[in-house]
Amino acid sequence: MASTRNFATLFGMIAFLLAGASYAEDAKTVTVKDDRGVEVQVPAQPKRIASISYFADDVALALGIKPVASTYMVADRAPDFLLGLTKDAKQIGQRAKPNLELLSEAKPDLIVAIKRYTVGNAPQLEKIAPYVAYNMELLDGSDKEIAELSKILGQPERGIELNKSFRAHLAETAEKAPKDVHPRYAIMWGGEVPFAFHDENTSASILNAIGGQNIAGPMSAGGEFGIDLSLETMLEKDPEVLFIYDYGPDRPHENNPIWSQLTAVKNKRVYYVGDLWVETNGPIAREIVLREAAHYLYPDAFPAVDVKTEAAKLIPATIQN
Numbered sequence: 001m002a003s004t005r006n007f008a009t010l011f012g013m014i015a016f017l018l019a020g021a022s023y024a025e026d027a028k029t030v031t032v033k034d035d036r037g038v039e040v041q042v043p044a045q046p047k048r049i050a051s052i053s054y055f056a057d058d059v060a061l062a063l064g065i066k067p068v069a070s071t072y073m074v075a076d077r078a079p080d081f082l083l084g085l086t087k088d089a090k091q092i093g094q095r096a097k098p099n100l101e102l103l104s105e106a107k108p109d110l111i112v113a114i115k116r117y118t119v120g121n122a123p124q125l126e127k128i129a130p131y132v133a134y135n136m137e138l139l140d141g142s143d144k145e146i147a148e149l150s151k152i153l154g155q156p157e158r159g160i161e162l163n164k165s166f167r168a169h170l171a172e173t174a175e176k177a178p179k180d181v182h183p184r185y186a187i188m189w190g191g192e193v194p195f196a197f198h199d200e201n202t203s204a205s206i207l208n209a210i211g212g213q214n215i216a217g218p219m220s221a222g223g224e225f226g227i228d229l230s231l232e233t234m235l236e237k238d239p240e241v242l243f244i245y246d247y248g249p250d251r252p253h254e255n256n257p258i259w260s261q262l263t264a265v266k267n268k269r270v271y272y273v274g275d276l277w278v279e280t281n282g283p284i285a286r287e288i289v290l291r292e293a294a295h296y297l298y299p300d301a302f303p304a305v306d307v308k309t310e311a312a313k314l315i316p317a318t319i320q321n
Contacts, residue, residue: 030152034132035115035141036122042130045154046110050103050129053095054079054275055136056112057086058282059149063158064316069106071095073275074247080307081276081288083315104128112149134281137225139205142281143167162283169287173294174210176301182213183297185264186234187243187277188226190253194244196229202280203243207293215239231258239264241296246272271296274307284314 029041050069051057060067061082070089078084090106093099096117103111108129115133118125125131132152134145143163150159187204188196196216197204204214215237216227235258242264244251253259264270273292276285288310294302312320 035135036133043109048109050108050111052098052113054279055282058284061315062283063155071098079275081311083311136281139202177211182211183240184213185241186215186239190244192252193228195226197226203277231256242270244272
């Protein structure tokens with residue numbers, strides 16, 4: 001019954017969104033309201049997409065469109081979940097500090113950006129091309145974001161299909177998961193004091209939906225989407241599985257003597273996960289995260305995942321070369 005309600009809510013919301021975007025009479029522009037609450041006129045079916053974060057790369061590639069410019073999470077590391085295709089786009093810097101000069105050189109006709117890193121530069125971005133910002137933080141938000149961007153890119157039906165397919169797979173995976181097992185987990189940035197994400201985070205929401213129990217719990221009213229979680233606190237909460245964003249060889253948390261006492265560490269259930277676990281709101285990322293999450297939580301019930309193999313199923317073959 002809950003799944004039925006979720007589907008009804010999801011597709012009611014999408015129908016509202018698709019009705020809300022308005023076309024100009026000459027059908028050369030579309031007016032959309034982004035997550036800043038700003039109405040933006042964008043080209044109808046833009047061809048030159050610039051992505052600040054991997055979200056627009058993810059949506060565009062799922063629709064068979066190659067972006068012309070992209071930020072990165074780590075320099076010279078094109079993510080496997082996008083088959084490394086972002087390397088073919090002009091590299092415009094790290095997602096938190098995009099280089100506007102390089103962005104301008106790419107001559108985009110649409111900039112799709114993560115809100116929290118770009119809202120302060122909105123006037124400069126708008127001088128380069130129409131700029132649309134999304135939150136890209138919550139699972140429920142991903143349905144809206146995918147539906148709206150797919151419409152902007154001229155493929156609204158495909159956006160609805162991607163959302164419907166994911167929600168069906170999420171429900172199917174939850175149904176197949178062991179009913180009497182709820183592994184305690186944390187999903188976090190590593191460091192001297194790890195930063196763990198609350199239930200509302202997209203990756204955490206997926207883990208929770210298939211039976212995981214997040215030791216960081218839900219957000220507090222008006223609070224942040226994550227929390228500093230000392231290793232002492234982590235030992236007290238005793239996660240059975242740890243998901244850590246993999247940002248290179250510097251892993252100071254592993255040098256703390258408490259680290260080796262954690263159940264997840266003792267049982268070798270610590271997973272250094274890729275960029276898709278950080279940038280999970282696109283259709284390719286969240287689908288592969290779901291598959292990886294199911295295996296990591298229930299290795300006896302779900303198979304291991306080859307990220308590139310799964311990505312190749314989700315990105316049209318016509319643009320994979």
